[in-house]
Amino acid sequence: MNVLSFQCFYQKFATNYHIAMSSKIKPIKSVSLVEQVEQRILEFLKENRFKSGDSLPGEIELAENLGVSRNIVRESLSRLRMLGVVESKKRKGMFIAEPDILSGIERIMDPDLLGEEAMQHIFELRLVLEVGMSELLFIRKNDSDVDNLQEIVDREANDPLCKTDLQTRLAHEIEFHSYLYKMSGNGTLNRFQSMLLPVFHYMMQQESKSAAQPKRGSISHNDLVETLRSGTAYEFRENMRNHLTPHFSKLS
Amino acid sequence: MNVLSFQCFYQKFATNYHIAMSSKIKPIKSVSLVEQVEQRILEFLKENRFKSGDSLPGEIELAENLGVSRNIVRESLSRLRMLGVVESKKRKGMFIAEPDILSGIERIMDPDLLGEEAMQHIFELRLVLEVGMSELLFIRKNDSDVDNLQEIVDREANDPLCKTDLQTRLAHEIEFHSYLYKMSGNGTLNRFQSMLLPVFHYMMQQESKSAAQPKRGSISHNDLVETLRSGTAYEFRENMRNHLTPHFSKLS
DNA sequence: ATCTAAAATATGTCCTACATATAAAATTAA
DNA sequence: TTAATTTTATATGTAGGACATATTTTAGAT
Numbered sequence: 147m148n149v150l151s152f153q154c155f156y157q158k159f160a161t162n163y164h165i166a167m168s169s170k171i172k173p174i175k176s177v178s179l180v181e182q183v184e185q186r187i188l189e190f191l192k193e194n195r196f197k198s199g200d201s202l203p204g205e206i207e208l209a210e211n212l213g214v215s216r217n218i219v220r221e222s223l224s225r226l227r228m229l230g231v232v233e234s235k236k237r238k239g240m241f242i243a244e245p246d247i248l249s250g251i252e253r254i255m256d257p258d259l260l261g262e263e264a265m266q267h268i269f270e271l272r273l274v275l276e277v278g279m280s281e282l283l284f285i286r287k288n289d290s291d292v293d294n295l296q297e298i299v300d301r302e303a304n305d306p307l308c309k310t311d312l313q314t315r316l317a318h319e320i321e322f323h324s325y326l327y328k329m330s331g332n333g334t335l336n337r338f339q340s341m342l343l344p345v346f347h348y349m350m351q352q353e354s355k356s357a358a359q360p361k362r363g364s365i366s367h368n369d370l371v372e373t374l375r376s377g378t379a380y381e382f383r384e385n386m387r388n389h390l391t392p393h394f395s396k397l398s
Numbered sequence: 399m400n401v402l403s404f405q406c407f408y409q410k411f412a413t414n415y416h417i418a419m420s421s422k423i424k425p426i427k428s429v430s431l432v433e434q435v436e437q438r439i440l441e442f443l444k445e446n447r448f449k450s451g452d453s454l455p456g457e458i459e460l461a462e463n464l465g466v467s468r469n470i471v472r473e474s475l476s477r478l479r480m481l482g483v484v485e486s487k488k489r490k491g492m493f494i495a496e497p498d499i500l501s502g503i504e505r506i507m508d509p510d511l512l513g514e515e516a517m518q519h520i521f522e523l524r525l526v527l528e529v530g531m532s533e534l535l536f537i538r539k540n541d542s543d544v545d546n547l548q549e550i551v552d553r554e555a556n557d558p559l560c561k562t563d564l565q566t567r568l569a570h571e572i573e574f575h576s577y578l579y580k581m582s583g584n585g586t587l588n589r590f591q592s593m594l595l596p597v598f599h600y601m602m603q604q605e606s607k608s609a610a611q612p613k614r615g616s617i618s619h620n621d622l623v624e625t626l627r628s629g630t631a632y633e634f635r636e637n638m639r640n641h642l643t644p645h646f647s648k649l650s
Numbered sequence: 651a652t653c654t655a656a657a658a659t660a661t662g663t664c665c666t667a668c669a670t671a672t673a674a675a676a677t678t679a680a
Numbered sequence: 681t682t683a684a685t686t687t688t689a690t691a692t693g694t695a696g697g698a699c700a701t702a703t704t705t706t707a708g709a710t
């Protein structure tokens with residue numbers, strides 16, 4: 147299917163150059179043309195429900211009908227391309243694609259970019275996810291998963307550096323928990339966790355630096371594996387909560 | 399602090415117009431200049447740790463030193479602006495800002511844009527969050543929160559339409575659960591949930607359409623409020639899990 | 651009919667010019 | 681001298697034209 151008739155889409159955009167503000171006070175931030183066009187295109191794509199693969203009008207046609215320069219349209223499309231909403235091929239044109247929920251997050255999930263508050267939120271989010279994830283794990287776990295997890299735990303237990311080196315301990319910690327996300331069978335959740343690692347790593351170091359008490363919960367990784375093998379989702383949830391107690395106890 | 403000395407940043411970018419592929423096979427997707435520049439700028443911002451508010455070089459200077467046109471730089475910066483990594487003022491130039499983790503998601507969280515798999519992942523994610531959220535609620539709840547929640551539940555119980563109209567039932571359902579996120583004290587989590595609503599709404603309608611059995615768990619909203627008032631985080635977690643049983647039971 | 655070469659086309663990139671807003675400087679008024 | 685006002689300088693915002701590049705389609709040759 148090809149996208150035709152953009153009439154409703156184009157309506158009176160070319161005439162209204164500036165944002166309309168009938169009787170209201172002037173807004174603080176005047177929205178740039180790029181943002182307006184971006185929103186306009188997004189709304190259009192939402193209203194008419196295009197299938198992935200449908201083709202869009204060319205940039206020039208869009209620009210002419212919207213009454214803006216091709217540059218503006220290109221900047222808007224560049225943003226949508228980043229989000230995965232559209233794709234473009236050299237001579238074919240632009241197509242609808244299925245957006246990637248995490249493509250935006252992926253770019254900015256970094257301790258050197260995010261603020262302290264955002265990182266705190268993310269760290270809490272991680273705790274929430276790991277406790278709430280239990281049900282998914284029990285629905286989708288299989289024997290080889292548990293075996294692999296057991297192997298990870300054994301490697302950790304036999305690593306002599308684990309007692310002394312924080313980095314080593316962190317690496318094992320991350321490997322274990324990462325595998326849980328993988329087992330969840332939820333690709334988005336799994337990818338999110340892997341993106342979250344730098345922030346997680348940063349927060350853990352901060353934590354160990356300030357408190358100087360890397361006290362662990364009474365539930366070990368090994369206990370968790372055992373619960374996963376022969377326990378219930380309900381038990382695993384509470385054990386995970388217990389395992390994460392050192393982190394929960396720092397919240398306020 | 400002003401950003402000076404971009405030497406390391408600019409290094410041999412102007413010379414290498416195309417991506418280097420020394421001995422490897424040609425990649426499937428040749429990365430566009432915009433993406434390269436976007437990545438380069440992001441890396442630069444990560445490596446040197448700028449405070450929010452630091453000023454960046456102007457577009458023209460960036461373009462010249464990177465060996466690309468101003469258009470390319472502008473498209474890249476437009477993306478970063480969308481993510482909230484940078485902000486720009488008319489005569490001042492561009493500044494570092496604290497990125498918004500959810501700005502990308504906000505734009506695409508729509509049933510008409512996302513694919514079925516993505517929506518399934520998001521729906522599962524919602525279940526995970528609400529079960530895992532319990533601890534945050536008990537850490538941050540206060541009396542007025544519980545009262546407000548009780549009021550929401552009472553309104554639901556006294557709404558006669560609740561028995562017959564699916565939309566009404568959904569509205570109450572959403573109001574209740576939304577308030578829980580608000581109570582979590584985690585702004586990012588709360589905003590995420592509000593963005594998630596359209597997808598949630600869509601999935602619930604799909605569910606009620608297919609199964610025609612809107613059977614509820616044995617735990618009601620009223621039970622959850624009571625648990626929140628005088629129970630423990632542990633009890634609330636399990637009650638919430640029970641409340642969501644109709645949804646969990648459809649997973650595979 | 652098959653393979654090959656040329657043309658057509660939409661995106662990708664570059665360039666120049668001007669519009670616009672606003673901080674900073676210069677000027678005038680009190 | 682100080683305060684208010686006007687002017688100027690500057691970086692982003694927008695416009696439009698030109699060419700590069702890749703790839704589909706068409707035309708042509710074997």
